[in-house]
Amino acid sequence: MKILMVTSEAVPFAKTGGLGDAVSALALALARLGHEVRVVLPRYYSVDRGKLTPLEGEMGVPVGGGEEWCAVYQTEIPGSRKDNPVFAYFIDHERFFGRDGIYGTPGEPDFLDNPRRFTFFNRAVFQLCRKFKWFPDVLHAHDWAAALVPVLLKYEQRQGPFEKTVSILTIHNMGYQGIYAKDNFHYTGLGWNVYYEGGFEDWNMMNFLKAGIWAADRLNTVSERYAEETKTQAHGFRLDGPLRYRSADYRGILNGVDTEVWNPAMDRYIPVAYTAKDLSGKAKAKEALQTAFGLPNEPDTPIVGMVTRLTGQKGVGEIFGPDYGCGWGICREMQLQFVLLGTGELWCENEIRNMTANQPNFKGRIGYSEETAHLIEAGSDFFLMPSQYEPCGLNQMYSLLYGTLPIVRNTGGLADTVENYDQKRGTGTGFMFNDLTPGAIYNTVGWAVWAYYNKREDIEKMRIRGMKHDFSWKQSAKKYVEMYNDAKKAVE
Ligand code: ADP
Numbered sequence: 001m002k003i004l005m006v007t008s009e010a011v012p013f014a015k016t017g018g019l020g021d022a023v024s025a026l027a028l029a030l031a032r033l034g035h036e037v038r039v040v041l042p043r044y045y046s047v048d049r050g051k052l053t054p055l056e057g058e059m060g061v062p063v064g065g066g067e068e069w070c071a072v073y074q075t076e077i078p079g080s081r082k083d084n085p086v087f088a089y090f091i092d093h094e095r096f097f098g099r100d101g102i103y104g105t106p107g108e109p110d111f112l113d114n115p116r117r118f119t120f121f122n123r124a125v126f127q128l129c130r131k132f133k134w135f136p137d138v139l140h141a142h143d144w145a146a147a148l149v150p151v152l153l154k155y156e157q158r159q160g161p162f163e164k165t166v167s168i169l170t171i172h173n174m175g176y177q178g179i180y181a182k183d184n185f186h187y188t189g190l191g192w193n194v195y196y197e198g199g200f201e202d203w204n205m206m207n208f209l210k211a212g213i214w215a216a217d218r219l220n221t222v223s224e225r226y227a228e229e230t231k232t233q234a235h236g237f238r239l240d241g242p243l244r245y246r247s248a249d250y251r252g253i254l255n256g257v258d259t260e261v262w263n264p265a266m267d268r269y270i271p272v273a274y275t276a277k278d279l280s281g282k283a284k285a286k287e288a289l290q291t292a293f294g295l296p297n298e299p300d301t302p303i304v305g306m307v308t309r310l311t312g313q314k315g316v317g318e319i320f321g322p323d324y325g326c327g328w329g330i331c332r333e334m335q336l337q338f339v340l341l342g343t344g345e346l347w348c349e350n351e352i353r354n355m356t357a358n359q360p361n362f363k364g365r366i367g368y369s370e371e372t373a374h375l376i377e378a379g380s381d382f383f384l385m386p387s388q389y390e391p392c393g394l395n396q397m398y399s400l401l402y403g404t405l406p407i408v409r410n411t412g413g414l415a416d417t418v419e420n421y422d423q424k425r426g427t428g429t430g431f432m433f434n435d436l437t438p439g440a441i442y443n444t445v446g447w448a449v450w451a452y453y454n455k456r457e458d459i460e461k462m463r464i465r466g467m468k469h470d471f472s473w474k475q476s477a478k479k480y481v482e483m484y485n486d487a488k489k490a491v492e
């Protein structure tokens with residue numbers, strides 16, 4: 001099959017979170033199954049044009065009555081097989097993408113012209129296929145920034161060479177829908193009838209994701225539990241209705257892990273590699289982590305680690321919220337060390353700096369670092385991820401593979417990947433709680449630390465159990481192929 005992934009993020013070129021990891025890894029896994037896969041994304045300012053190959057000729061893209069001209073660049077996605085490489089195409093348009101930030105910057109978190117930028121990008125996808133005469137069987141759109149693709153296909157493009165093309169929309173996070181003033185609708189070039197019947201209309205605003213949900217031939221999100229949750233009012237972010245309406249075409253497919261990058265047996269960022277058979281390298285990683293964060297080298301003190309975007313979704317309010325968060329209590333009252341790496345909301349970054357300066361067993365680092373993320377995954381004993389909601393979550397899977405026990409809330413992909421500790425039987429792979437409250441987080445970290453000191457054998461068994469998980473992309477990629485085949489029924 002010919003598959004074109006349409007996305008605003010793909011590693012190693014552009015990433016704000018797990019979306020970038022998921023798209024590239026899925027593309028590579030599908031290519032390994034023999035499919036012809038390409039990825040298209042904007043050429044952001046941070047992507048060095050010098051490392052890309054320019055493709056011949058400018059390309060005109062109709063946007064809102066006029067035409068925008070852009071260039072197209074190409075490169076292979078690293079990790080591609082020689083015999084079936086995955087190419088990434090970059091749409092290069094100076095005014096829309098020649099600036100810092102993907103969706104925004106700290107000073108302007110959501111660029112004012114995002115509806116126009118991403119409308120242009122989505123329209124460019126069809127022009128790209130025409131220009132290079134490469135017509136996919138499947139147009140696979142990811143998240144709101146690509147959600148116009150299924151809509152354009154359904155209402156305008158499904159003819160001629162696109163007659164048999166089907167569309168897939170993968171929702172990585174319901175919290176980001178692309179909701180803008182409806183004056184932006186004219187950029188799409190679609191008629192106002194489509195604004196209403198195509199599901200754009202959302203309390204007199206324009207909602208990209210909602211229209212994509214309406215139009216895509218098949219839909220999915222990134223875990224089975226989250227697929228169920230999003231059909232409820234509690235987790236649907238107001239789109240539970242449309243998702244219930246489409247439930248026959250909507251499913252959950254768990255993300256995999258790129259085990260060439262996240263694998264303790266061959267991790268270049270940790271001092272000594274290790275496997276489930278011999279965990280001595282993990283002790284070395286713990287020592288290195290303590291040294292890197294300026295903590296005393298105490299092999300028998302448990303380390304709780306976090307690597308996260310500092311935003312409400314990740315439960316950071318319940319830990320670091322001034323006055324009510326449980327972070328200070330955990331560090332003052334428990335015999336542990338706590339390390340964190342993250343960036344995000346300013347109030348939270350400041351509170352983390354404050355705790356780092358005043359609480360000796362807490363060390364937070366504000367910044368983005370692959371290397372430190374790997375060291376935390378390997379060197380910690382526990383990984384804390386108390387998400388308010390979690391479509392899939394990658395870090396808890398990394399943790400499991402690194403013998404680091406996740407402490408998670410019972411939700412979404414966390415619920416689908418972590419098995420709660422059963423104290424009577426000594427089984428499980430992590431520690432879970434239900435309610436997102438500072439008290440529940442405090443108690444569950446307390447439970448894990450208690451088990452570390454009092455049920456050490458169980459802890460060691462749980463580590464091994466987690467490390468034996470198979471989170472490779474192959475299984476998930478096969479499920480995507482099933483969905484593609486199912487979608488084809490829509491055009492037959
Ligand atoms: P989300 O996409 O909601 O942020 P995921 O768990 O799916 O959550 O993916 C987060 C990804 O981003 C992981 O690969 C994680 O290691 C990485 N990450 C997040 N913050 C940082 C950071 N400050 N430094 C390095 N990696 C980070």
Ligand code: GLC
Pocket residue numbers: 017018019022172173222255390391392393394413
């Ligand atoms: C989103 C979700 C996260 C998921 C990632 C990749 O960023 O928040 O849970 O793992 O997308 O699908």
